[in-house]
Amino acid sequence: xxxxxxxxxxxxxxxxxxxxxxxxxxxxxxxxxxxxxxxxxxxxxxxxxxxxxxxxxxxxxxxxxxxxxxxxxxxxxxxxxxxxxxxxxxxxxxxxxxxxxxxxxxxxxxxxxxxxxxxxxxxxxxxxxxxxxxxxxxxxxxxxxxxxxxxxxxxxxxxxxxxxxxxxxxxxxxxxxxxxxxxxxxxxxxxxxxxxxxxxxxxxxxxxxxxxxxxxxxxxxxxxxxxxxxxxxxxxxxxxxxxxxxxxxxxxxxxxxxxxxxxxxxxxxxxxxxxxxx
Amino acid sequence: xxxxxxxxxxxxxxxxxxxxxxxxxxxxxxxxxxxxxxxxxxxxxxxxxxxxxxxxxxxxxxxxxxxxxxxxxxxxxxxxxxxxxxxxxxxxxxxxxxxxxxxxxxxxxxxxxxxxxxxxxxxxxxxxxxxxxxxxxxxxxxxxxxxxxxxxxxxxxxxxxxxxxxxxxxxxxxxxxxxxxxxxxxxxxxxxxxxxxxxxxxxxxxxxxxxxxxxxxxxxxxxxxxxxxxxxxxxxxxxxxx
Numbered sequence: 001x002x003x004x005x006x007x008x009x010x011x012x013x014x015x016x017x018x019x020x021x022x023x024x025x026x027x028x029x030x031x032x033x034x035x036x037x038x039x040x041x042x043x044x045x046x047x048x049x050x051x052x053x054x055x056x057x058x059x060x061x062x063x064x065x066x067x068x069x070x071x072x073x074x075x076x077x078x079x080x081x082x083x084x085x086x087x088x089x090x091x092x093x094x095x096x097x098x099x100x101x102x103x104x105x106x107x108x109x110x111x112x113x114x115x116x117x118x119x120x121x122x123x124x125x126x127x128x129x130x131x132x133x134x135x136x137x138x139x140x141x142x143x144x145x146x147x148x149x150x151x152x153x154x155x156x157x158x159x160x161x162x163x164x165x166x167x168x169x170x171x172x173x174x175x176x177x178x179x180x181x182x183x184x185x186x187x188x189x190x191x192x193x194x195x196x197x198x199x200x201x202x203x204x205x206x207x208x209x210x211x212x213x214x215x216x217x218x219x220x221x222x223x224x225x226x227x228x229x230x231x232x233x234x235x236x237x238x239x240x241x242x243x244x245x246x247x248x249x250x251x252x253x254x255x256x257x258x259x260x261x262x263x264x265x266x267x268x269x270x271x272x273x274x275x276x277x278x
Numbered sequence: 279x280x281x282x283x284x285x286x287x288x289x290x291x292x293x294x295x296x297x298x299x300x301x302x303x304x305x306x307x308x309x310x311x312x313x314x315x316x317x318x319x320x321x322x323x324x325x326x327x328x329x330x331x332x333x334x335x336x337x338x339x340x341x342x343x344x345x346x347x348x349x350x351x352x353x354x355x356x357x358x359x360x361x362x363x364x365x366x367x368x369x370x371x372x373x374x375x376x377x378x379x380x381x382x383x384x385x386x387x388x389x390x391x392x393x394x395x396x397x398x399x400x401x402x403x404x405x406x407x408x409x410x411x412x413x414x415x416x417x418x419x420x421x422x423x424x425x426x427x428x429x430x431x432x433x434x435x436x437x438x439x440x441x442x443x444x445x446x447x448x449x450x451x452x453x454x455x456x457x458x459x460x461x462x463x464x465x466x467x468x469x470x471x472x473x474x475x476x477x478x479x480x481x482x483x484x485x486x487x488x489x490x491x492x493x494x495x496x497x498x499x500x501x502x503x504x505x506x507x508x509x510x511x512x513x514x515x516x517x518x519x520x
Contacts, residue, residue, distance in 0.1 A: 048365045050518050067365065073358035077292040086288055089281060090366040114292075130362070 001026040001170040006055035009042050016042045017194040031181030032174035034191035040174040044069050044140045066136035072127025076116035087130050101129045121152030141173045282376035303388050306334035323481040339424040344449025347381045347432040352442045389421040416477035423473020430505045433512035466497030
């Protein structure tokens, strides 16, 4: 669905994406995981052809892309309904009835409110309606729960799970929080400093395999560091950590005990460590 | 393209700046209209009501023009809609031009509203067709030169700085410079003052440049080159930053 070959993006002599190659398949949900500034948003912008790049980004002919990138930008003095009508006209959809979409995304009471009077959670949901309006073949969501309070995050998770996970489309959702993405993603893609450093397949089968690629460290050192009974296999080029969800979750918890305070930071730290190993 | 331009008008339907700008553009006529009835009923094009109006429009038009041009682009920056908006069409130039055309249409609309009021006022006070023609041509000349040159200048400033205050200030500075150099023998080098002097020629033929043809053509050439350069530079600066 999206074929990316040797994609590089530079800004002010600094490379924000470096030779990135990946093939996003149809019907899959991908989680794009990496710390802030790793190149996640730039990758989305390149897919949308909004930044100059070298390499190639190919999508199927006539495939439609919905997106919510950086911030749900709408015109502050227009109402939700007016903002959506405006968006619809740009993509050649006229006389649409948005009522069912407002219902679906819990925004029925806000449709006549001006955008500037919405909470951030409502703004994000309006952004999702816009992204989903034409039932796109590809959907790109950039940190959709960023800045939301716990209730907003819960709402957003439910909506994403309900509206995107069930559909037959390619979705790429970015976050710097691993636990956010494991709830949605079939595949996790790890990115750091503009380099795609590995991916993790999430089979959703409780006995299925999950693998993370780590390279250039002895298995003994690695086991010593994390002290956990997940299966770690050393191959010629990397380590693979195998486990089901529970095992992996315990693995993460163990990581937490060994390093930082919160699971989120620890998991990121794990990834960053893994990335450093590369 | 037509749909894109319509959308630009849709975006500003609740924007208060349009109301303020329309009212501001009518201030010279309202002030001079009142003055006409209570103080001075001189309707001469050379030194009467229209002459004063004409000079006041020279002061106001660059400000009005810069506010319209800057606001249309700034709304994309301040609402953070630029990214979504640019993703609607692979042809960024088309989207850019839809805004530029919307700006021109709004400016021309304001020009026609003001011109219509002035024409009606003079016609109501028994002005002949020749007088009405001279008013129309001089007013259009002043407006076109200022809209085009100040517009291109503001497009460049707003897309380079993304800052509305700097853009408005640039409009005010443009006004001040135009007023200072209005009577200078080299004022044909500046598009706004050239427009003023061409329009003024229709009001008072005794006041123009030493070498009318050469100076006018030189001024035209400079106007076209600077306007096109600023327009393309503005387009170059019109992009999403990393």
